[in-house]
Structure formats: structure tokens, C-alpha cells
Amino acid sequence: MAYKENNLPDNQYNSEEIEKRCTDFWEAENIYAYDKNASRENTFCIDTPPPTVSGSLHIGHIFSFTQTDITARFQRMSGKSVFYPIGWDDNGLPTERRVQNYYNIACNPNLPYDPDFKPEHKEKDESPRKEVSRKNFIEACEKLTGEDEGIFEQVFRRIGHSYDWSLKYTTISPDAIKVSQKSFVDLYAKNKVQLVEAPTMWDVTFKSAVAQAEVEDREVEGFFHDLKFKVEGSDESFVISTTRPELLPACLAIVAHPDDERYKKFFGKNAIVPLFDIPVPIMPAAHADMEKGTGIMMICTFGDAADVAWWKQSGLPIKQIIGQDGRIMDIEYGAGAFETLDEAKAKANFAQLKGLTTKQAKAKIVELLREDGALQGEPRRIMHAVKFYEKGSLPLEFVSSRQWFIKLLEEKDRMLAAGKEIHWVPEHMYHRYEDWTEGLNQEWCISRQRFFGVPFPVWYPVDNAGNPDYTNPIIAAEDRLPVDPMIDAPAGYTEDQRNQPNGFIGDCDIMDTWATSSLTPQIAMHFAPKDAPLSLPFDIRPQAHDIIRTWAFYTIAKALLHENTIPWKEILISGFILDPDRKKMSKSKGNVITPLNLIEKHSSDAVRYWAAKARLGIDTAFEEQIMSQGRKLVVKLFNAGKFVLAMVAASELATESNYKAHIVNGVDKAWQAKLASTAEAARKAFANNDYAQALEVTESRFWDFCDNYLEIVKKRAYSEDNKSAVASLMLTLDTFVKLFAPFCPFITEELYQIRPWKSAAEISVHKESFPSEASFSGLTGEAKLYDMVVAVVAEIRKAKTAANKPLKTPVESLEILLPADTDALLKTAQGDIENVGQINAGGITYAPAEALEVKNIVLGELVK
RNA sequence: GGGCGUGUAGCUCAGGUGGUUAGAGCGUUACGUUGACAUCGUAAAGGUCGCAGGUUCGAGUCCUGCCACGCCCACCA
Numbered sequence: 001m002a003y004k005e006n007n008l009p010d011n012q013y014n015s016e017e018i019e020k021r022c023t024d025f026w027e028a029e030n031i032y033a034y035d036k037n038a039s040r041e042n043t044f045c046i047d048t049p050p051p052t053v054s055g056s057l058h059i060g061h062i063f064s065f066t067q068t069d070i071t072a073r074f075q076r077m078s079g080k081s082v083f084y085p086i087g088w089d090d091n092g093l094p095t096e097r098r099v100q101n102y103y104n105i106a107c108n109p110n111l112p113y114d115p116d117f118k119p120e121h122k123e124k125d126e127s128p129r130k131e132v133s134r135k136n137f138i139e140a141c142e143k144l145t146g147e148d149e150g151i152f153e154q155v156f157r158r159i160g161h162s163y164d165w166s167l168k169y170t171t172i173s174p175d176a177i178k179v180s181q182k183s184f185v186d187l188y189a190k191n192k193v194q195l196v197e198a199p200t201m202w203d204v205t206f207k208s209a210v211a212q213a214e215v216e217d218r219e220v221e222g223f224f225h226d227l228k229f230k231v232e233g234s235d236e237s238f239v240i241s242t243t244r245p246e247l248l249p250a251c252l253a254i255v256a257h258p259d260d261e262r263y264k265k266f267f268g269k270n271a272i273v274p275l276f277d278i279p280v281p282i283m284p285a286a287h288a289d290m291e292k293g294t295g296i297m298m299i300c301t302f303g304d305a306a307d308v309a310w311w312k313q314s315g316l317p318i319k320q321i322i323g324q325d326g327r328i329m330d331i332e333y334g335a336g337a338f339e340t341l342d343e344a345k346a347k348a349n350f351a352q353l354k355g356l357t358t359k360q361a362k363a364k365i366v367e368l369l370r371e372d373g374a375l376q377g378e379p380r381r382i383m384h385a386v387k388f389y390e391k392g393s394l395p396l397e398f399v400s401s402r403q404w405f406i407k408l409l410e411e412k413d414r415m416l417a418a419g420k421e422i423h424w425v426p427e428h429m430y431h432r433y434e435d436w437t438e439g440l441n442q443e444w445c446i447s448r449q450r451f452f453g454v455p456f457p458v459w460y461p462v463d464n465a466g467n468p469d470y471t472n473p474i475i476a477a478e479d480r481l482p483v484d485p486m487i488d489a490p491a492g493y494t495e496d497q498r499n500q501p502n503g504f505i506g507d508c509d510i511m512d513t514w515a516t517s518s519l520t521p522q523i524a525m526h527f528a529p530k531d532a533p534l535s536l537p538f539d540i541r542p543q544a545h546d547i548i549r550t551w552a553f554y555t556i557a558k559a560l561l562h563e564n565t566i567p568w569k570e571i572l573i574s575g576f577i578l579d580p581d582r583k584k585m586s587k588s589k590g591n592v593i594t595p596l597n598l599i600e601k602h603s604s605d606a607v608r609y610w611a612a613k614a615r616l617g618i619d620t621a622f623e624e625q626i627m628s629q630g631r632k633l634v635v636k637l638f639n640a641g642k643f644v645l646a647m648v649a650a651s652e653l654a655t656e657s658n659y660k661a662h663i664v665n666g667v668d669k670a671w672q673a674k675l676a677s678t679a680e681a682a683r684k685a686f687a688n689n690d691y692a693q694a695l696e697v698t699e700s701r702f703w704d705f706c707d708n709y710l711e712i713v714k715k716r717a718y719s720e721d722n723k724s725a726v727a728s729l730m731l732t733l734d735t736f737v738k739l740f741a742p743f744c745p746f747i748t749e750e751l752y753q754i755r756p757w758k759s760a761a762e763i764s765v766h767k768e769s770f771p772s773e774a775s776f777s778g779l780t781g782e783a784k785l786y787d788m789v790v791a792v793v794a795e796i797r798k799a800k801t802a803a804n805k806p807l808k809t810p811v812e813s814l815e816i817l818l819p820a821d822t823d824a825l826l827k828t829a830q831g832d833i834e835n836v837g838q839i840n841a842g843g844i845t846y847a848p849a850e851a852l853e854v855k856n857i858v859l860g861e862l863v864k
Numbered sequence: 865g866g867g868c869g870u871g872u873a874g875c876u877c878a879g880g881u882g883g884u885u886a887g888a889g890c891g892u893u894a895c896g897u898u899g900a901c902a903u904c905g906u907a908a909a910g911g912u913c914g915c916a917g918g919u920u921c922g923a924g925u926c927c928u929g930c931c932a933c934g935c936c937c938a939c940c941a
Contacts, residue, residue: 241941808898
């Protein structure tokens with residue numbers, strides 16, 4: 001399609017029109033299509049992060065995604081076929097939460113499907129959430145994510161990200177589910193995944209297991225309670241300080257350090273748990289800290305990870321009293337595992353706790369302990385760190401449940417080696433990965449008791465008594481994927497055998513989002529043409545540093561487990577956008593300054609300029625002024641371009657594609673030498689992943705061009721003998737549009753397209769080769785000459801400014817002192833110097849000196 | 865407690881392998897508007913380069929220690 005009707009520059013810069021023209025043109029001409037005919041060596045593969053679709057795009061997205069786009073554009077201009085997919089991460093908890101709030105609904109998997117249910121947006125009110133079936137809930141998720149994704153795409157197109165949109169995927173789509181389930185099936189075959197019933201970190205709000213990587217510590221208020229325990233069969237007693245008295249009925253044992261003289265005598269005896277009169281063994285344990293509290297502590301089911309670890313090696317029975325809803329369970333207390341010396345007392349006390357939340361139970365039990373006399377003094381307030389699910393608001397509990405785990409602990413060494421093989425930018429980010437990998441102490445729990453996500457391709461046989469056999473799961477065959485075990489029956493069974501004796505049940509859990517996100521390279525390849533020469537490792541993975549322990553870590557794990565390779569050669573870690581007060585930018589503030597508002601105000605190119613100014617891995621404060629600065633640059637590009645085009649249009653060279661041969665003037669060739677070195681510097685900076693540096697050198701050369709070179713050649717370009725000047729301006733424009741193209745794809749395309757000398761073979765600036773020193777072969781001269789001319793011009797300007805005179809004030813005479821070896825060189829530029837300085841003919845005199853100097857400037861009178 | 869990073873002009877940031885008067889943009893001030901410029905240009909003021917030692921002829925740059933801030937990890941009865 002034709003880019004523009006008349007191919008003339010607009011009178012004024014109008015970002016919206018230019019952006020519209022460009023996006024339409026790129027779309028129509030398929031400028032960014034991935035070329036599968038290129039070899040793998042000639043392909044640059046990007047493992048694009050699929051943004052989480054749960055609400056609106058944040059300016060931080062624009063920031064980091066634009067930085068990747070700049071790299072992609074440079075690689076494309078370096079002759080690579082760029083595989084630059086885009087996907088939306090729409091499965092998982094964030095989406096569920098948003099859908100619940102947006103439609104005011106909640107999923108109840110026990111309800112039947114209602115085909116007439118239509119989700120509608122409801123403003124937040126007090127009305128209870130409408131319960132809907134699992135299928136209705138998933139449909140609501142799909143509806144809302146679909147709408148959100150449309151908006152995301154609009155913004156990403158508007159900001160000029162050069163994805164191949166035909167490769168677009170969503171993580172909840174059947175094909176992505178297939179890839180994810182295939183991964184599970186493969187891991188099962190390789191014995192890298194296992195179903196385990198064990199105490200797991202559990203979020204009571206979301207009623208789901210969580211993985212180590214999703215856990216964070218928060219400083220919260222707590223209280224030490226000093227509890228008196230009697231020692232069985234003696235008059236002795238001791239005091240334990242605990243923050244979790246509500247776990248008293250779940251107490252398994254009492255431990256103290258083996259060398260602790262205070263308690264050594266008790267080892268082997270039993271302590272009596274207050275209120276419940278349960279005898280529990282007093283045992284030595286090396287992890288007990290003599291300095292902390294009273295030096296003696298209780299092990300419960302389960303206070304923390306240390307309790308779990310100790311319990312595992314103790315062989316003692318489990319005493320689970322906290323249910324999956326975070327409340328004290330309804331159990332027959334006083335028998336079995338909870339054997340007691342006084343059943344009636346234990347039952348009576350426990351009955352008062354049943355059904356309470358842990359917080360309520362704590363208050364209740366303190367009351368009971370106080371009555372009982374076991375509580376010594378009053379609870380003492382402390383601040384301590386407690387583990388929370390990163391998206392949760394209540395502390396995690398350890399609840400025993402059946403979950404699928406990927407066995408990563410045995411892969412630690414390989415993981416560390418793989419991390420070293422990958423090039424981290426900036427390098428120090430590797431330490432985060434290393435820290436995390438070395439500190440890993442749990443297998444990766446991938447089951448989630450949620451609804452909107454990838455189902456496990458798993459069923460369990462049911463025996464003739466109606467009990468599921470979890471030891472012999474039925475795994476779906478690969479060619480059946482994707483499957484939903486809650487809808488599809490396993491091979492060899494029929495649907496009417498579901499939940500029946502001698503039948504089967506489906507695994508009702510879904511996978512952790514990361515179990516799917518960790519396969520982004522594999523998913524992207526799955527959505528590419530089947531005969532494309534794509535393979536791991538990809539070239540780059542761009543991402544932020546907060547998800548090194550999740551996304552980066554898990555992706556490396558999956559690539560190792562499946563393909564036995566690293567997933568990418570390089571990982572580029574972007575920084576965060578911080579509020580001006582240097583806190584991480586909050587979503588609430590993001591609503592005020594939305595990306596679209598900023599784009600409309602400053603233009604896409606200007607917003608991209610802002611993103612390009614920041615270096616990788618460095619957190620920067622949000623400063624809108626940088627966008628204004630970017631806009632100034634873009635407007636300047638527009639105006640300078642328009643000016644050059646006007647000067648060229650008057651020349652007979654205007655339509656000559658082989659104009660370069662006319663660059664013969666010394667000053668012009670000197671300028672081209674400067675331009676060539678800038679191009680080379682930009683190229684080198686890009687090769688070093690330092691796009692900010694590439695922009696910096698390009699930008700400063702461009703302002704040099706506008707302030708100096710353009711003024712220096714202006715008069716000559718209007719004169720009779722103007723071919724060299726005009727050709728030089730043409731080459732300059734051709735060069736700058738290419739140098740700026742990765743940063744400002746819109747204004748550069750606009751200028752590129754409306755050049756009168758554009759040939760039919762020239763499709764888009766974004767398909768051009770990025771300039772290098774070699775592009776200027778034979779066109780460059782003595783760069784020094786340019787520097788000297790600029791220095792002389794600067795002195796003349798300074799003299800005029802000092803005298804408060806306009807710059808067009810004529811100069812009667814001036815003296816240039818200069819070294820002998822540059823004398824002849826500078827004199828070749830005398831005409832240009834006279835032009836730009838408004839110097840009277842013959843006004844310049846020369847004298848030898850050590851260094852260049854301009855003296856005795858005599859200003860004339862400006863004739864009106 | 866362990867690790868990583870940051871600390872340069874009022875603000876936001878640049879400053880390979882140590883080398884002349886430490887840079888940019890914004891902001892401030894003064895002046896000007898040259899044949900493109902919803903402006904633009906020319907200039908000025910503004911810095912003990914976190915602090916203290918050390919290496920060196922020479923340190924913003926290398927070494928040691930300290931301080932402040934941020935982040936990551938671990939512990940947390």
C-alpha cells in the first residue's frame with residue numbers, strides 16, 4: 001500500500017496522524033512478520049514475557065517491553081529474522097480474583113452449568129457474590145480476559161512494538177494447555193514429578209497450596225505467651241515462650257538444645273500439655289536455640305517449616321487441627337493421636353476452640369490458659385517475621401494435603417551450572433538466581449486448588465469400595481492432549497464410571513501459573529509455523545528482577561528437564577519504575593497516569609524515548625519531563641527533516657538514488673566522518689545491550705547536526721554550487737532515520753517514506769540495515785576539520801552573545817590563530833565560516849600559534 | 865545474620881581498561897531569534913563526585929574500613 005497520498009511533509013508535527021499512518025502501513029505490509037525461511041543462526045529469538053491480563057497495563061510494562069522492542073528492531077536492522085512472539089498470560093489466580101470482583105461472582109464447583117448465565121460487570125457493593133458453576137466461571141474469565149487483551153493489544157500496537165501478531169497466543173488457550181500438559185506427561189515419564197501427601201504451605205484465604213517462590217516474609221505484630229508445662233511424674237516444671245498458643249492441642253513434642261544444662265535432665269521424660277493433659281516427649285534437638293525465649297520450645301502440627309522438618313525425622317504422628325479453611329477442625333479430641341490423661345478435660349477445652357479461626361482460637365485459648373493458671377504473666381508484644389502468600393492477607397498455615405511436586409532439589413547442581421552458562425545483564429543479577437537456587441529447600445508444588453488454569457491430565461482409579469487409589473494415577477496419553485479430567489474420561493473408562501466404585505475420578509486441581517509460564521519458549525515455538533527452524537536456546541529473555549526466583553528459575557528448570565539445555569543465551573533484566581518518592585510504583589497510581597494518556601500527550605516516540613533513556617537493571621524514578629524531552633527531540637527530527645527535504649527538493653539531486661557520489665566538499669566529508677563514527681559507536685553500544693548509550697551518542701550527534709552542521713552548510717545548500725551540500729544533507733537524513741529507527745519508529749518511518757529519492761526497493765526504514773562505519777566507505781574526510789570549524793563558529797557566537805547582539809550581526813574582522821599543520825585544512829572551510837558567522841569578505845586573517853584560537857573579533861552594525 | 869546494588873549540580877541521570885578546568889537534560893538567570901523549529905538558539909550560575917584512610921607522579925574511577933538508602937536470601941519458640 002502507499003504510505004501517504006501526497007508524500008509531502010505535514011505542516012506541523014501531529015503524532016496521532018503519523019502513528020495511525022505507520023501502524024496501518026506496517027500491518028498492511030507485514031513489516032514485522034517472522035521469516036521462517038531464515039536459518040536458526042540468522043534468527044534472533046526473543047522469549048517475550050506474556051503480560052498478566054488482570055486489569056490495565058501499567059507504565060512499567062511500557063517501560064520494559066519497549067526496551068525489548070528496541071533490541072528487536074536493532075536485530076532486525078542487523079539482518080536477523082526476528083522471532084518476536086507475544087502472548088497473554090491469562091490463566092491463574094490474578095485473573096480469577098479480577099473476575100470475581102468485576103462480575104461479583106464466585107466459583108462453586110458443585111453447581112451445575114447454567115447455559116443462560118451471562119456475566120455482567122457490577123459495581124462494588126455489599127451484595128454477596130453470586131455462586132456459579134466451574135464452567136460458567138471459566139467462561140466469565142475468558143470473556144473478561146478477552147476484553148482486556150483487546151485493550152492490551154491496542155496499547156502495544158500504538159506504542160509501536162514490533163511483534164509478529166500472527167504468533168499471538170494466550171496461556172489458557174487449548175494449544176497452550178496442550179504444551180503445558182505435555183510437559184507434565186513428560187516429567188511424569190521421566191519420574192521428575194510425584195504426588196505426595198504432606199504438610200504444605202497453605203493459604204487459608206485462597207484455600208490453595210502455594211510454592212516456596214510465592215512466599216514472602218512480613219513483619220507483623222505478635223505476642224509471646226509464657227506457658228508453664230509440668231513434667232510428668234515429678235514436681236518440676238518449665239516455661240515455654242510461644243507466639244502460637246492456639247497450636248497447643250497440636251503439640252507433638254518439646255525440644256531443647258542437647259547441651260542445655262537447664263533441660264538436659266528432662267530428656268526422655270514427658271511434659272504435660274496444659275489444658276489438654278497430653279503427655280508429650282521432651283527431646284534434644286540441635287536446632288533449638290538456647291538464647292531464644294526460654295531455650296525450650298514446642299513442636300506442633302505445624303507452626304513453621306522447622307516444625308515440619310523436625311516432625312519428618314521424628315517419626316511422631318501428625319496432629320492436624322487446622323483445616324484447609326484456616327479454622328480449628330471438628331475432631332474427636334482426646335483419643336487416637338490425641339491421647340490424653342484427662343479425656344473429659346481435653347474434650348471440654350477443645351470444644352471451645354472448634355470452628356474458630358486461628359486468630360479467634362488464640363484469643364480463646366489465652367482466656368482458658370489464664371483461668372487454668374498455665375499462663376505466666378501477660379502476653380508480651382513483639383514484632384516478628386511471618387510467612388505470607390505474596391497475594392494473601394493472612395499468614396500461611398502448614399496443612400497436610402495431597403499435591404503434585406516437581407522434584408527440583410536433586411537438580412540444584414545442574415541448575416546452578418545452567419545459570420552460569422547464561423549471560424546475565426547486568427551480571428550481578430546472577431547472584432539472585434544463585435542465592436535462590438542454593439537456598440531452595442522444598443520441591444516445587446505445582447497443584448493449586450483453583451479453577452481457571454491448566455488441569456492436570458490425570459485421573460485416579462476408584463476401587464470397589466469407592467476409594468480412590470492415588471498410588472496408581474492414570475496419566476493421559478500425549479496424543480489425547482489437551483484433556484480436562486473433570487469432563488473427559490480416561491482411556492478404558494466411560495463417563496458413567498466417574499465417581500463410581502471400580503470407576504475413576506478426575507484430578508480436580510489446576511497447575512500453578514508458573515508451571516505454564518515456565519514454558520514460554522516452548523509455547524511460542526508451538527504457535528510458530530511447524531516447519532520453522534526454531535530451537536532452544538533462544539537468544540534473549542527479557543524480564544524484571546522480581547521474578548528471577550520464579551519465572552527465570554522455573555524456565556531454566558523446565559528447559560533442563562525437557563530439552564537438557566539452557567532456555568536462552570542471555571537474560572536481560574530490566575529495572576523498575578519507581579514513584580518519585582522512590583517506592584515501587586503502585587497500581588493505584590498507575591490508574592492516574594495510564595500509558596495511553598502519556599502516549600496521547602507526548603506521542604509514542606516520546607514515551608519510547610523515555611523508556612530508552614534508562615539502563616538495564618537500574619530502577620529509576622518516574623519523570624514525565626523525560627517524555628517532554630523526547631517529544632522535543634521528535635519534533636526537532638520532524639522539523640529538521642522537513643527543512644532538509646525542502647532544501648533537497650529544490651535541487652536536481654532530489655530524485656537521484658545514487659546521490660552519494662556528489663559529496664566532495666571537505667567540510668561535508670568531515671561531517672560524514674563524524675556521522676560515521678557515531679553510527680559505529682551506536683552499533684557497538686547495541687552489541688553490548690546498551691541501547692541507552694546508543695541513543696545518547698545518536699541524539700547528541702543529531703543536536704550537533706541541527707545546531708552546527710545545518711547552519712554551516714545552509715547558505716552553500718542554497719547557492720549555485722550546492723550539489724555536495726545537498727547530497728551530504730541527503731545522506732545525513734538517511735543516516736539519522738536509521739539510527740533513530742529502533743527508538744522512534746514512527747517519525748523515522750514518516751521521514752523515510754516521504755523522501756523524494758526513495759526507491760521502489762526501499763520498503764520501510766525498519767527493513768533497512770543499521771548504519772556502520774562501512775556504510776560511509778569513501779565518503780568521509782578529516783573529522784578534525786569539522787571540529788575546528790565548529791570551534792571557530794562557537795567563538796564568534798560567544799562574542800555576539802557577550803555583546804548582546806543578534807547572531808546575524810556582521811563581523812568586520814577577526815583573527816584565527818592556528819597550528820601550522822592545520823592551517824591549510826581550515827582555510828578550505830573559509831567560505832562556510834564566513835557564511836555562518838556573517839563575516840565580511842576578506843575579514844579573516846590567520847596567524848600561526850600552538851593551538852587554535854579566535855581573537856580580535858570586531859562586530860559590525862546590523863543593517864535593518 | 866549472609867549477599868547484591870546504589871550514593872556525582874536543586875531534580876533525574878551519564879561518566880570502558882585511573883590522566884588536562886567532572887558531563888547531559890530538566891529547572892533557575894541573562895541575552896538573542898539567523899531562510900526548519902506548537903518555538904528554537906547562545907551563554908551564565910550551580911558539584912569538597914556519601915565519609916575516612918590507603919596505593920599512585922596523578923583517583924569520581926583501584927584497595928580497605930565506615931555511614932545512609934534500596935533490594936534479595938536466611939532465621940524467626
